[in-house]
Amino acid sequence: MNEHDIFEEMKKLLDSEGLVTARLVESVTRTSQLSASTVPEIxxxxxxxxxxxxxxxxxxxxxxxxxxxxxxxxxxxxSPSSLLSLLLFLHRTGEISVESVRIGRGTQNNEDICDCLRAKD
Structure with a gap:
């Protein structure tokens, strides 16, 4: 490996670590926000x-x-993802019966990941 290749690999590693750090921060933030949901009023x-x-x-x-x-x-x-979760909840509680599902093309995006954390190509 030459010096340029090593530099590029190090750059990729640092970019990857930056994304991991951002995801960890987001996870901690979400956990903190979710802990507020334990309040009976919420x-x-x-x-x-x-x-x-x-x-x-x-x-x-x-x-x-x-x-x-x-x-x-x-x-x-x-979001469609939230609606699907709600449909599953209603199905499990017996309030509706989901009898058919039609599958479409995916967006190739993980809806659980904030846009700010997606890798920029």
Missing amino acids: QDLFRQWLSLVGREVKRMAEPGKDFSVSEAAGTIGI
Whole structure:
């Protein structure tokens, strides 16, 4: 390996460590924020929100008809990923039955990672 190659490898390593550090900071921040959810008032607010959004999803999801996750999520004002989680919750609690799933192309983006932490090419 020549000097230039070693320099490039070191640069890649430092960039990678920067991303890992940013992800750790984000994880610590999220953990701190989530710890606030243990407060009974916040838990009650979340249950109320979940109930309201769940009722809206059940209103929109007519039995026997196709249900567009992306359209419904946009209408409600949540991400498609959140709506899928909510549909699974409603299915598990027996409030709805998810009978069919149509798969589309992925975005190639991990929705759990903040845009600020994605590698820039």
